[in-house]
Amino acid sequence: xxxxxxxxxxxxxxxxxxxxxxxxxxxxxxxxxxxxxxxxxxxxxxxxxxxxxxxxxxxxxxxxxxxxxxxxxxxxxxxxxxxxxxxxxxxxxxxxxxxxxxxxxxxxxxxxxxxxxxxxxxxxxxxxxxxxxxxxxxxxxxxxxxxxxxxxxxxxxxxxxxxxxxxxxxxxxxxxxxxxxxxxxxxxxxxxxxxxxxxxxxxxxxxxxxxxxxxxxxxxxxxxxxxxxxxxxxxxxxxxxxxxxxxxxxxxxxxxxxxxxxxxxxxxxxxxxxxxxxxxxxxxxxxxxx
Amino acid sequence: xxxxxxxxxxxxxxxxxxxxxxxxxxxxxxxxxxxxxxxxxxxxxxxxxxxxxxxxxxxxxxxxxxxxxxxxxxxxxxxxxxxxxxxxxxxxxxxxxxxxxxxxxxxxxxxxxxxxxxxxxxxxxxxxxxxxxxxxxxxxxxxxxxxxxxxxxxxxxxxxxxxxxxxxxxxxxxxxxxxxxxxxxxxxxxxxxxxxxxxxxxxxxxxxxxxxxxxxxxxxxxxxxxxxxxxxxx
Numbered sequence: 295x296x297x298x299x300x301x302x303x304x305x306x307x308x309x310x311x312x313x314x315x316x317x318x319x320x321x322x323x324x325x326x327x328x329x330x331x332x333x334x335x336x337x338x339x340x341x342x343x344x345x346x347x348x349x350x351x352x353x354x355x356x357x358x359x360x361x362x363x364x365x366x367x368x369x370x371x372x373x374x375x376x377x378x379x380x381x382x383x384x385x386x387x388x389x390x391x392x393x394x395x396x397x398x399x400x401x402x403x404x405x406x407x408x409x410x411x412x413x414x415x416x417x418x419x420x421x422x423x424x425x426x427x428x429x430x431x432x433x434x435x436x437x438x439x440x441x442x443x444x445x446x447x448x449x450x451x452x453x454x455x456x457x458x459x460x461x462x463x464x465x466x467x468x469x470x471x472x473x474x475x476x477x478x479x480x481x482x483x484x485x486x487x488x489x490x491x492x493x494x495x496x497x498x499x500x501x502x503x504x505x506x507x508x509x510x511x512x513x514x515x516x517x518x519x520x521x522x523x524x525x526x527x528x529x530x531x532x533x534x535x536x537x538x539x540x541x542x543x544x545x546x547x548x549x550x551x552x553x554x555x556x557x558x559x560x561x562x563x564x565x566x567x568x569x570x571x572x573x574x575x576x577x578x579x580x581x582x583x584x
Numbered sequence: 585x586x587x588x589x590x591x592x593x594x595x596x597x598x599x600x601x602x603x604x605x606x607x608x609x610x611x612x613x614x615x616x617x618x619x620x621x622x623x624x625x626x627x628x629x630x631x632x633x634x635x636x637x638x639x640x641x642x643x644x645x646x647x648x649x650x651x652x653x654x655x656x657x658x659x660x661x662x663x664x665x666x667x668x669x670x671x672x673x674x675x676x677x678x679x680x681x682x683x684x685x686x687x688x689x690x691x692x693x694x695x696x697x698x699x700x701x702x703x704x705x706x707x708x709x710x711x712x713x714x715x716x717x718x719x720x721x722x723x724x725x726x727x728x729x730x731x732x733x734x735x736x737x738x739x740x741x742x743x744x745x746x747x748x749x750x751x752x753x754x755x756x757x758x759x760x761x762x763x764x765x766x767x768x769x770x771x772x773x774x775x776x777x778x779x780x781x782x783x784x785x786x787x788x789x790x791x792x793x794x795x796x797x798x799x800x801x802x803x804x805x806x807x808x809x810x811x812x813x814x815x816x817x818x
């Protein structure tokens with residue numbers, strides 16, 4: 295029973311982690327909470343639904359198409375809506391992200407209507423039973439795909455030239471540009487990766503719950519934001535851990551009988567973190583210049 | 585090599601530079617000295633593209649660079665070592681050097697540059713896998729300079745390389761700056777430590793509240809009573 299809840303929690307948490315990574319990476323570089331990020335996840339799920347039929351329900355092609363589509367969307371949003379405001383006050387930018395979020399949601403409502411649609415059957419569901427444990431093939435795929443994507447992200451950030459430039463820019467934006475790093479390119483790349491991960495999350499969740507709707511990104515986005523703060527905003531491993539922990543908290547909370555308060559658990563957690571450890575689990579203490 | 589013409593820079597309504605002009609010729613060390621808040625750092629940040637001047641023009645090797653971005657300016661061989669070292673503390677020494685070589689095109693070029701930097705700063709070679717944040721202040725300054733040399737600059741902008749260092753280390757840093765210059769790199773040096781700066785510079789400009797009030801050969805400025813009184817503590 296306990297192990298079963300653990301598996302369910304990890305599955306849910308992995309999808310939070312995929313979304314949380316986008317929040318944290320963007321925040322790490324330009325100190326912006328991109329509130330439209332949850333909607334990129336939603337669009338990713340819709341692209342998945344639209345593409346699945348065209349590629350005869352091939353899972354990997356569907357996933358790839360959603361990721362590529364959202365890369366284009368994320369980069370375009372940054373370019374068109376955020377970049378022109380980079381030098382204006384932080385609040386203006388924050389409000390702009392909310393504006394973009396509303397735009398994307400409304401756009402999808404116009405296009406598809408507000409109701410939820412099912413996801414095409416692109417994965418055969420097999421359920422393995424072992425003793426009292428149940429593991430569905432969908433859960434396994436969510437865990438595996440998330441794991442591969444997160445490992446890939448770690449490799450990119452740690453070993454590639456652009457990944458190192460991302461880390462340099464997140465430590466010290468001005469000095470990174472003095473190294474000859476084109477900061478705009480780094481920011482575009484960051485949005486690209488974050489959006490791709492969110493799209494993957496959208497497709498996986500769409501399949502898992504067999505439901506895709508224009509407002510699915512609101513709660514998922516907020517929770518992923520909590521996950522990012524829980525791990526320490528700006529910290530990549532932190533977002534992964536935060537996502538997984540949040541998933542576990544939710545599932546165990548429901549198992550303990552608080553299912554009515556399922557969505558409140560994340561926000562209660564947020565309040566606790568902000569009170570006890572505002573920099574998050576892996577966050578560094580805020581450094582102030584003298 | 586570098587020609588700054590009448591640049592004015594303002595932060596909001598506060599004018600930090602009031603139309604200053606100066607030149608740096610190829611092969612020189614030129615010092616820009618002045619008190620805190622005189623506009624020295626602002627000058628360097630404007631030359632390297634981090635700040636945009638309200639008025640005026642900047643030419644580097646005959647080309648106008650006034651409106652270029654920092655990364656474009658670095659690619660032209662003009663590299664800025666910022667005040668306070670600003671190493672990437674959570675990255676290793678090696679990764680810091682790799683960032684310095686960001687504009688490097690080939691692996692071979694990178695290796696050659698790395699070798700040269702390690703030769704000049706053997707300490708960095710010993711500590712290449714250490715996080716830069718764990719280095720001592722002197723080592724961080726060496727890393728900041730070494731990192732800048734990784735782009736093989738033709739000209740270096742150095743902002744307060746002596747800041748926060750013990751006197752012995754200050755001496756060492758300045759002798760390294762002199763060596764770098766003798767190896768063919770032109771240097772614009774900003775310093776509060778006027779005595780050290782004037783001792784290695786060919787020429788110098790004195791900046792006071794956003795204006796250049798004196799200029800001339802470094803040795804000559806060192807003899808000027810007003811300089812001795814205001815900046816050399818006599």
